[in-house]
Amino acid sequence: MPIGIIVTVIAVVIGGLLGTALGHKLPERIKTLLNMTFGICGMTMGITSIILIRNMPAVFLSVILGAAIGSWLKLTERIRNGATKLIAKVFPSNQSEESDNSLLITAIVLFCVSGPGIYGSLVSGMDGDHSILLAKSVLDLFTAAIFACELKQTTSLIAVPQLIIMLALFFSAKLIFPLTTEVMIADFRACGGLLLLATGLTILKVKIFPLADLIPAMILVMPISSLWTNYIAPLL
Numbered sequence: 001m002p003i004g005i006i007v008t009v010i011a012v013v014i015g016g017l018l019g020t021a022l023g024h025k026l027p028e029r030i031k032t033l034l035n036m037t038f039g040i041c042g043m044t045m046g047i048t049s050i051i052l053i054r055n056m057p058a059v060f061l062s063v064i065l066g067a068a069i070g071s072w073l074k075l076t077e078r079i080r081n082g083a084t085k086l087i088a089k090v091f092p093s094n095q096s097e098e099s100d101n102s103l104l105i106t107a108i109v110l111f112c113v114s115g116p117g118i119y120g121s122l123v124s125g126m127d128g129d130h131s132i133l134l135a136k137s138v139l140d141l142f143t144a145a146i147f148a149c150e151l152k153q154t155t156s157l158i159a160v161p162q163l164i165i166m167l168a169l170f171f172s173a174k175l176i177f178p179l180t181t182e183v184m185i186a187d188f189r190a191c192g193g194l195l196l197l198a199t200g201l202t203i204l205k206v207k208i209f210p211l212a213d214l215i216p217a218m219i220l221v222m223p224i225s226s227l228w229t230n231y232i233a234p235l236l
Helices: 003-025 028-050 056-073 075-090 098-112 115-127 131-151 159-179 182-203 216-235
Strands: none
Touching: 003 115, 003 131, 003 159, 028 115, 028 131, 028 182, 056 075, 056 182, 056 216, 098 131, 098 159, 115 131, 115 159, 115 182, 115 216, 182 216
């Protein structure tokens, strides 16, 4: 049962509705403080996953190769272009509002294809651990409210593609899990933790990472972890 996904999607819907209704009453200083808090919480989620690491060289290699592949494929740019086309079809009234479009694209990327969502959905599908998604749902509730101050009820509609993407990842993970080992899953979670750490730093604007470019690392980490454990580590 994808409990974590359901709660996360509901949080985005409720946050969007609350932001639409009450956003005009929220002072700018509170919005800024909340964003800073989101960043710290994201980094904390990442650190709690990173400490599970079993094969540090394998995880680091996965992140480096994944970032190189993601950059070569221009994943961040492709996702933003796809979001722009989606906006043109689903929200045609926003086409003349360039600033709103930019904000809406950011919201779509953050809620639908960010590291925490992808990582959390896969972990939830693999071993039934919904903790990442439940923690993300708390952040998404308030993040959606912040976005809805500008985007209004459009923010709540983002929950539809979010649900589709996260459910696809959840059920795909169930097929992958029988092929994994405890070490592979630990390294997978550590890799996801690094992405969560990057997400937190991006929210805090300490360093803006092209987060979508890091997604291939999540695909590479388990095969590389297995190769390291079975073939490279015994030689060391």
